[in-house]
Amino acid sequence: MFWTPVSPKKKEAPEPEERGEIANVSEEARGGLSLLNLLPSYACVVSGERTVLWANQAMKRDMGLVPGMRCFEVHWLREEPCGECPLDMVASTGKSFCWEQSIENPQTGKIQVLSQLIPLPWGFARGRCFLEISTDVTLFKRRQSQLELSQREYKALFEGVPCYISVQDRDFRIIKTNGLFQKEFGRAIGRKCYEVYKGRDKKCDPCPVERTFVDGQIHFSEETVRRRSGEPMEVVVYTAPIKDNWGTTYAVMEMSTEITPVKTLQRELATLGQAVAITAHSIKNILGGLDGGAYVVRSALRRNDPELTEKGLSMIQEGVEMARRLLQDILLVSRHGRPKLEDISPVNLALEVISLFQKRAGDLGIELQLETMGERNLTFRGDHKGLHTALANLLSNAIDACASLGAQGPGKVFLRVHELEEVVCFQVEDNGPGVPEEIKEKLFREMVTTKGNAGTGLGLIVTNKIVREHGGHLRYRSSPRGGTIFEIMIPRKPVFGEKYPEQTGLSSG
Amino acid sequence: MRLHLVTGEVDMGGAKRIMIVDDEPSMTTYLATLLEDHGYEAHCANDPEEALERIRDLRPDVILLDLLMPKKSGVTLFQKISRDESLAHIPIIVVTGIHDHMIEDFRSFFSSLKLRRPFAFLEKPVVPEELLGKVRESLAAVN
Numbered sequence: 001m002f003w004t005p006v007s008p009k010k011k012e013a014p015e016p017e018e019r020g021e022i023a024n025v026s027e028e029a030r031g032g033l034s035l036l037n038l039l040p041s042y043a044c045v046v047s048g049e050r051t052v053l054w055a056n057q058a059m060k061r062d063m064g065l066v067p068g069m070r071c072f073e074v075h076w077l078r079e080e081p082c083g084e085c086p087l088d089m090v091a092s093t094g095k096s097f098c099w100e101q102s103i104e105n106p107q108t109g110k111i112q113v114l115s116q117l118i119p120l121p122w123g124f125a126r127g128r129c130f131l132e133i134s135t136d137v138t139l140f141k142r143r144q145s146q147l148e149l150s151q152r153e154y155k156a157l158f159e160g161v162p163c164y165i166s167v168q169d170r171d172f173r174i175i176k177t178n179g180l181f182q183k184e185f186g187r188a189i190g191r192k193c194y195e196v197y198k199g200r201d202k203k204c205d206p207c208p209v210e211r212t213f214v215d216g217q218i219h220f221s222e223e224t225v226r227r228r229s230g231e232p233m234e235v236v237v238y239t240a241p242i243k244d245n246w247g248t249t250y251a252v253m254e255m256s257t258e259i260t261p262v263k264t265l266q267r268e269l270a271t272l273g274q275a276v277a278i279t280a281h282s283i284k285n286i287l288g289g290l291d292g293g294a295y296v297v298r299s300a301l302r303r304n305d306p307e308l309t310e311k312g313l314s315m316i317q318e319g320v321e322m323a324r325r326l327l328q329d330i331l332l333v334s335r336h337g338r339p340k341l342e343d344i345s346p347v348n349l350a351l352e353v354i355s356l357f358q359k360r361a362g363d364l365g366i367e368l369q370l371e372t373m374g375e376r377n378l379t380f381r382g383d384h385k386g387l388h389t390a391l392a393n394l395l396s397n398a399i400d401a402c403a404s405l406g407a408q409g410p411g412k413v414f415l416r417v418h419e420l421e422e423v424v425c426f427q428v429e430d431n432g433p434g435v436p437e438e439i440k441e442k443l444f445r446e447m448v449t450t451k452g453n454a455g456t457g458l459g460l461i462v463t464n465k466i467v468r469e470h471g472g473h474l475r476y477r478s479s480p481r482g483g484t485i486f487e488i489m490i491p492r493k494p495v496f497g498e499k500y501p502e503q504t505g506l507s508s509g
Numbered sequence: 510m511r512l513h514l515v516t517g518e519v520d521m522g523g524a525k526r527i528m529i530v531d532d533e534p535s536m537t538t539y540l541a542t543l544l545e546d547h548g549y550e551a552h553c554a555n556d557p558e559e560a561l562e563r564i565r566d567l568r569p570d571v572i573l574l575d576l577l578m579p580k581k582s583g584v585t586l587f588q589k590i591s592r593d594e595s596l597a598h599i600p601i602i603v604v605t606g607i608h609d610h611m612i613e614d615f616r617s618f619f620s621s622l623k624l625r626r627p628f629a630f631l632e633k634p635v636v637p638e639e640l641l642g643k644v645r646e647s648l649a650a651v652n
Contacts (some may be wrong), residue, residue: 285606289632292539295637299542308542315535404532 041135044111045120046071048091048128050081065108072131075103087130090117103134112138164235164256167242168193168209174311176249186228192345193254197225212239212252225256234260275333275461282326289319329458332389332465339383339469346417346424347377349384353391354415357399364400374419380492386466387490390474391415393459394486401432401483412481421472423472423489430483463488524550525648528569530586531558533602540573540604543637544644550592564596571647574627574633575639576605584618591625600628600647604635 036043036056042063044055050070059065062075071087072078075387086097096118105111113134122131158165159179166188167176174188174196181188188196194204203210208219220238228235235256241249293315300308347370354370395415402411416427460474467474474489479485527549529540534555541551552567554560564572572590576583583605590596619626628650629643 042637284634288533289636293537296542299546308538311535311538312542317536318535 006426010025019507025114036133038106039133043131043132044071044074046087046130046132048087048130050085050087053129054330058390062105062107068165068320075101077104079454086117090119090130091128094119100137101134111136112141140196159359161255162257163374166193166196166254167251168254169251170213172203172207172209172423184227184233197223208237208239209252212241213249215240216243216247216249222259223256233258234263269460271465275330276459278458278461279326279330282322286319286326287320289315293317293319326458329462330460339386339466341381343379344382344384344387345377345379346419346426347372349387349391350415350417350426353388353395357395361399361411361413364399364411366413368399368413369415371414371416372419373416376419378419380424382470382490383466386469387488390466390488391426391428392464393463393490394426397459398428398430398432398483399484401430405432423491426488426490427485428487429479429481430486431479431481432483434478434483510576524548525570525572526550526552526567527555527571527644528560528564528567530557530575531555531573531575532581536575540635540640543640547641549644557583560586561589562589564599565593568596569599570597571628572601572652573604573643573644574601576603587619589625597625598651600651602629602631602640602643602647603627604631604633604640606633 033045033054033056035059039056040057040058042059044059044065045053047053048292049296050069050072052069052071052074053064055065057062059074061240065074070081072081074086087101090097096116098114098116100112100114102110102112115132115134116138118131118133120131161178162180163178164181164184165178166177166185169175172193174191177188178184185196186450193209194200194207196201198204204223206221208221209415211217211219212470218238218240220236222234223237224234236259238255240253240255242251244250244254275493293312296312296315296415297309298312300306300312350370350372354368356366395413399411402413405411412431414427414429417431418425418427465487466472467490470490471489475487477485477487527544529537529551531553531595532555534553534601537553537555541553544551552569554563562599574587576584576587583603587603590599605643615632616626628647628651631640631643642643
């Protein structure tokens with residue numbers, strides 16, 4: 001729209017104000033006004049009736065000002081004064097006023113200005129006069145709104161990414177966090193990152209944040225952190241530098257993505273691979289046994305040796321029996337879905353399992369003993385059948401270990417129930433020979449059976465799987481009596497669905 | 510029957526004595542039957558302690574040894590035999606149920622001990638021809 005100047009009022013011999021002039025102004029005041037011509041801002045003197053009495057050159061040039069125009073005609077192309085005019089306020093209070101407004105510039109269209117309206121002293125002109133100085137801030141405002149937009153975008157990104165974000169200063173103090181972080185880790189501003197993420201009282205080593213501070217580069221690592229609830233979480237962590245105008249890293253942004261489910265899957269796949277390898281090994285053993293049995297039977301028939309025939313047949317029988325056990329274990333390892341929850345009394349469970357083995361232990365001259373600590377026998381929620389199998393596996397292993405003591409016995413097996421506040425702990429200890437030192441580490445990692453044809457090697461995998469399904473841990477260590485202690489820890493409030501990260505296979509501790 | 514002649518009976522000093530040490534009775538039964546069928550005199554021990562005594566008494570020509578026996582592992586028995594000057598000359602064939610890659614570990618373990626090495630490593634399940642071949646080779650090596 002093109003601005004059309006409003007024609008001045010036509011009147012004979014108009015008053016100086018009506019002509020858009022300032023009357024009765026001292027020379028000194030005129031000199032002051034002419035200085036305003038040098039300003040890169042718009043300046044004008046307005047009468048109480050809003051007539052523009054004087055305007056500086058910038059205003060005359062840009063606004064196409066004609067003497068006698070009223071300020072609202074100039075600024076907004078209006079024909080009536082504006083509803084809320086700061087002039088009234090300035091006139092009544094006598095104090096200057098500053099505000100932002102957008103005005104029409106006939107050259108460039110709407111512009112944003114920062115205006116100041118200053119009451120001029122009485123006697124400056126005939127009536128009360130006001131000086132209005134307006135500075136074009138359009139570019140500044142545009143920049144500001146761009147900045148605000150990018151800040152909003154940054155904030156949306158900061159809050160919207162599916163990552164836990166914290167920003168740390170050089171003292172590893174958290175200075176900013178996003179919403180997702182606050183949800184999982186709580187309020188953390190001002191606290192040390194190692195304290196919040198890991199519950200430590202010292203800096204982690206190595207620390208990805210520190211590395212980014214040192215070299216200003218992005219680093220990543222896999223960490224296990226702790227939720228506000230205490231529950232562990234596996235995360236991939238990226239640390240990125242935040243630099244000042246001089247390129248110095250003054251803060252580091254730590255972005256963590258949860259990978260607990262991926263890790264769980266990875267562990268499951270590893271276990272599956274292990275189980276397949278063990279199964280293949282077991283089948284090989286079974287076939288070896290069957291082969292041997294068949295050979296012995298054939299040879300015995302040739303020799304006409306009934307006793308040897310009998311031995312050969314029992315070898316075949318053993319092979320069949322082992323195949324059956326292997327099948328059972330495979331079914332248990334491949335079982336899916338949540339455990340069936342029941343109230344289980346820990347001592348009763350232990351008694352049940354121990355009674356199963358009394359006869360076998362007795363026949364082998366092995367002492368089987370139940371010890372309880374806590375003696376509360378408070379029930380906990382768990383899968384009765386699964387935990388029964390897990391304990392039976394450990395007890396069976398322990399008895400086998402003791403059985404090999406032979407004359408060096410007597411073998412002793414302890415099943416202990418420790419009832420703690422948060423967890424129920426079952427321990428199976430034997431005074432057997434322990435695992436041969438030379439191959440200890442490897443044996444447990446590979447889970448190879450030491451029992452030749454007696455065990456499938458899947459027993460510990462099955463046990464570990466059941467315990468893990470309860471959010472618990474299976475650990476082993478050497479017993480002071482020379483044998484081995486296996487320990488099952490089940491949380492009283494089980495966390496199902498593998499939320500607890502576990503180490504692959506067994507953990508030694 | 511031909512094998513019978515080639516191996517056991519061909520020796521003028523009577524059948525060769527072979528000691529089988531394995532904690533599994535079914536394994537010793539099988540290996541003993543196999544070796545007897547091929548003209549050897551087989552002796553079995555299911556316990557390493559008992560085995561050492563029997564070896565000292567019997568002075569077998571070859572020892573078949575399982576490495577992964579409980580109680581005292583076969584490794585300990587192997588060390589004892591190797592350190593006993595009167596027994597050190599007897600070839601030992603390791604017959605064990607561990608995986609191939611672990612046999613490699615055992616090999617390096619034996620070399621680290623600076624002991625003489627077992628004559629051969631055989632993995633269970635045993636292939637009869639392979640076992641008989643190694644027994645023959647070990648006997649030939651001693652002679």
